[in-house]
Amino acid sequence: MARSGGSRRPEAGGPGCDPVTDDQAGGGAAMPAAPDRAGFVERVMITLSGARQPIVAILLAISFFTVISGKPVDGLLLFVVATALAWDAGMRAREQAACEAARAYRAGLAGTVPHDAPAASPWPDGADQPAGAPADQAAGPSAWRLRTTRPGLRVLALGSAAAMIYALVVGSFDRYSWPATAGVVGLGAGVVIVGWGGPTRQREIPARFSRTAVIPWTSLLVVGGLWELAALLGQPNIETGSYAHPTISTLTDPLLSSTPGRAFALLAWIALGFFLVER
Amino acid sequence: MNSHDITVLGFLIVLAGLIGTDLAARTTRAQVPTFAQVFTRIMRTRTGRVGILVAWAWIGLHFFAK
Numbered sequence: 001m002a003r004s005g006g007s008r009r010p011e012a013g014g015p016g017c018d019p020v021t022d023d024q025a026g027g028g029a030a031m032p033a034a035p036d037r038a039g040f041v042e043r044v045m046i047t048l049s050g051a052r053q054p055i056v057a058i059l060l061a062i063s064f065f066t067v068i069s070g071k072p073v074d075g076l077l078l079f080v081v082a083t084a085l086a087w088d089a090g091m092r093a094r095e096q097a098a099c100e101a102a103r104a105y106r107a108g109l110a111g112t113v114p115h116d117a118p119a120a121s122p123w124p125d126g127a128d129q130p131a132g133a134p135a136d137q138a139a140g141p142s143a144w145r146l147r148t149t150r151p152g153l154r155v156l157a158l159g160s161a162a163a164m165i166y167a168l169v170v171g172s173f174d175r176y177s178w179p180a181t182a183g184v185v186g187l188g189a190g191v192v193i194v195g196w197g198g199p200t201r202q203r204e205i206p207a208r209f210s211r212t213a214v215i216p217w218t219s220l221l222v223v224g225g226l227w228e229l230a231a232l233l234g235q236p237n238i239e240t241g242s243y244a245h246p247t248i249s250t251l252t253d254p255l256l257s258s259t260p261g262r263a264f265a266l267l268a269w270i271a272l273g274f275f276l277v278e279r
Numbered sequence: 280m281n282s283h284d285i286t287v288l289g290f291l292i293v294l295a296g297l298i299g300t301d302l303a304a305r306t307t308r309a310q311v312p313t314f315a316q317v318f319t320r321i322m323r324t325r326t327g328r329v330g331i332l333v334a335w336a337w338i339g340l341h342f343f344a345k
Binding site for chain 2: 053055058059062085089175176180184187194195198206209216224227228231234244245246248251252262265266279
């Protein structure tokens with residue numbers, strides 16, 4: 001079981017990277033080094049390289065539509081998070097590239113370049129993980145003690161009871177009220193912090209999917225997003241719902257107008273969060 | 280069928296597509312990953328993990344928070 005604390009930033013490119021030192025190089029030779037402090041322009045370039053991550057692009061799109069929907073603060077917060085993630089992904093890609101360069105440099109010093117030396121991943125976060133690699137290797141060290149199985153029945157029962165109480169209490173508050181906001185922000189922030197610490201469960205990571213394999217999922221995501229956008233643009237204005245062109249928000253308004261409906265929706269939201277944290 | 284019905288039908292078709300794709304991935308030999316496998320794969324990195332969880336948190340904020 002992998003368990004680590006403190007900074008999770010991999011040293012000079014992460015596990016398995018053993019950068020060449022001046023002593024090893026015989027001194028005086030130019031040596032690839034791990035990235036150090038970056039200037040402003042370089043920081044921007046690193047962030048832009050990380051923005052190629054699909055999830056970052058999706059968050060930026062959500063941020064944009066949140067802003068034009070009349071919630072500029074929410075949109076700005078999302079933008080900040082997306083930018084931070086882009087920076088993190090860009091830094092990882094940079095460190096990995098430095099690591100690979102150091103490896104190649106050392107191989108060159110030894111007079112041979114191994115044919116099986118892995119090339120730097122074209123993906124910002126090293127997407128070419130080996131199939132079936134354990135989660136603690138593929139995802140890096142985790143701040144949490146990794147479980148190998150589902151939570152026990154007692155934990156599940158306690159968690160379900162807590163989720164029910166939470167949903168009933170928060171669901172009893174009016175939508176868009178400060179108590180409801182505090183409840184949702186508190187749980188959401190807590191789960192994101194848990195996610196930042198790494199996985200909570202050891203899982204076998206599926207091998208990288210082929211492009212054709214993910215076409216159904218990406219197609220549905222794109223079609224669903226465009227359909228929602230078309231409905232949004234069909235409204236009288238961006239902040240006013242339309243019966244003729246209802247968005248998902250408009251369609252869920254009747255459900256969320258009652259306490260039982262809000263409690264049910266909150267339970268579904270928590271269940272989705274549990275499913276995601278367990279990945 | 281008016282524009283309201285057509286819009287709702289579109290969402291239902293996408294929802295049916297999501298459920299059908301997952302069922303097909305689980306029950307047939309189609310080379311399509313399941314919904315869970317897709318998210319396990321996306322969330323193997325910190326960027327993917329935090330990004331997905333932020334999107335999940337945003338759903339809660341969007342429907343309930345000020």
